Amino acid sequence: MKTYVVGGAVRDALLGLPVQDHDHVVVGATPEQMLAAGFTPVGKDFPVFLHPETHEEYALARTERKTAPGYKGFLFHADPDVTLEQDLIRRDLTINAMARDEAGTIVDPFGGQRDLQARVFRHVSPAFAEDPVRILRLARFAARFDGFTVAPETEGLMRAMVDAGEVDALVPERVWQELSRGLMERRPSRMFAVLRACGALARILPELDALWGVPQPEKHHPEVDTGVHVMMVVDTAAACGYPLPVRVAALLHDLGKGVTAPEEWPKHHGHEGRSVRLVEQVCKRLKIPNDCRDLAVMTAREHGNVGRALALRPNTIVTLLERCDAFRKPQRFAGMLQACECDHRGRLGFGERPFPQAGHLQAALDAARSVNAGDVARGLADNPSRIPEAVHAARVGAVAAALATGN
Template sequence: MRIYKVGGAVRDRLLGKPVTDIDWVVVGATTEEMLAKGFRPVGADFPVFLHPKSGEEYALARTERKSGRGYGGFTFHASPEVTLEEDLIRRDLTINAMAEDDQQNLTDPYHGQRDLEARLLRHVSPAFAEDPLRVLRVARFAARYATLGFTVAPETLALMRQLSESGELEALTPERSWKEISRALMEDQPQVFLEVLRACGALKVLMPEVDALFGVPQPPAHHPEIDTGAHTLSVLQQAALHKQPLTVRWACLLHDLGKGLTPEDEWPRHIAHEFKGLKLIKAVNERFKVPKDCQELALLVGEYHTHGHRALELKPSTLLELLQSFDIYRRPQRFEEFIAACEMDARGRKGLEERSYPQADYLRGAATAARSVAVQPLLEKGFKGPELGEEIKRERLKALKAYKEATSV
């Protein structure tokens, strides 16, 4: 029995990055031997065990062969005869196909260290094209390591294009796709994830609504970058730069989908794109079974982001409707995330990344004014039921009028 550290832990150590999760592969062992040493089995499809003390995952060396469609369409074979090199060749990228023993002696049969130095994301073998999930994984690694200068090798991009055209991407489950998408959006350069997917034709398959934004012009007076797709990538980049949570990043990605529906003879204007985009946002949310908080914020940002930009001009009654739509009294954090998404949208314009966004503080102040209306005095005056609701609304409107007058002096 020989035990090796494999994959990301080896890669990140060689890159000088912090190592968090460690994967281990065991060569020359049987399931019975692992159980005898106190390891606990967890793998349903292939033998993976938890270490009796550390709880880390140890997998028996295995080979695999394609037996069906999609991410799960593989048959695995694990036995003491499977070599370390045979185990490593089934991995996706050369930089993930390295192993080291307890003395840090490197086993690198597919030149992962060379590709680390060349800053290349390169597939290990032609079997790469058997697993459609790898298209998303490589794009995610590109987003993670873009700041270090990594790019996708041309021959790997060609295989990703082949996978995108094969129909295999449609076999991915929503859960697996969302796991990769959500992780990619939380990387330092999430826009690179979209750029790589677009370069290999996968964006058109997975998110045609986003792909359709490229080549669609916007008014240069408001959008110096002009192209709606380029703007979307910039907004996402700003969201990462400002350390926004996943909910905000997802909303930033989808906020302008309606512009992809504008007839060409109406370009570069996009009248009512906020409402036109809602059905597209819903479709993307449903396709990937997106978590509820991400779904809700994306729809609200899609519908109301232009309200956010025009906050200083809104009538008190419109401002009240906006605040009510977000249920700011019970869900204050959601409104804060809306403000953040609007600010990222404003900053995601060429040359305007550093421009101040006074709408943010104005909206926060409006929310505070509306929340300051106390309900108890109205109850003491005898208001109840629907009448109480209407009176609360009147008092909040009065508070917002006073707020607008006070801030416009």
């Protein structure tokens, strides 16, 4: 029985990156031997065990065979006679198909070290085409490992998989899982570039794919192309270290521009309302969590108003705050302002420009929240129907005073 560290731990160590988790492959063992050694079984589809002390995963060396469409249609076979190379050949990319033995020797039967040096994503074998999740994983790796390119033969294989309908078999939960992880990487735009290049983006997020080639007014968008703009916006959110809901809002805020009639280009009047409907559609289809959905919907609806914030009257600002439920959920409102700032800065030449609208609206919210609604209500105890109007008026007065003095 021999054990090896495999996959991402070997790859990241060779790249000089921190290693978060260690996965192990055990060659020449049976489940009974693992149990006798104190390991705890956790695998459902194939034998995986937790080490009794480190709790790291140890999987028996295994092979797999495609039995049905999609990413779940596999039959796994684990046996003491399965070799390390047979186990590694079933993995997705050469850079993930390396192992390190207990003496520290690297086992690299498929050229993973070569591809690491060349900064290339290359599939290990034609079996890559049997699992559509691998397209999403490769795209996610592109967002993490900036500077890597996809080998031409691998990109061609991915296009063939899309054409064969393999991507259509992906369940929404798995698509969202991979997309959300990619959004949290250094350069999310690289993930979408890979998905676009092989045609997968048009199948899993057609609303986003439709933005490329759609022009915007050059005065406000020197980059012109809407798809390019949205990628700059989401990369800005990543560079700022913003949380996932803000990054999702940055990604989806302009979907309505993809359905603007060409005769209306490059202007997109009313795209906010169209964006809201499309954001809701995407979130429902991919089963995106409520916190991400709610912030994305609000950003799609309000980013134009936020951009005009310096010209809005106090009454309009308070109405905006009420519509956004900012008094009950100020943190979500702050997240929308972050997404809107990314929208502003995610344009060619705008990266370092200030965005005073965010501070302006935050100051307005702080002033409006200083109004004690309970006191206002008690003053109108004999006429409760007037309470909402009176609270609104008090907030408008507070905002007007604060903005007039710059506080």
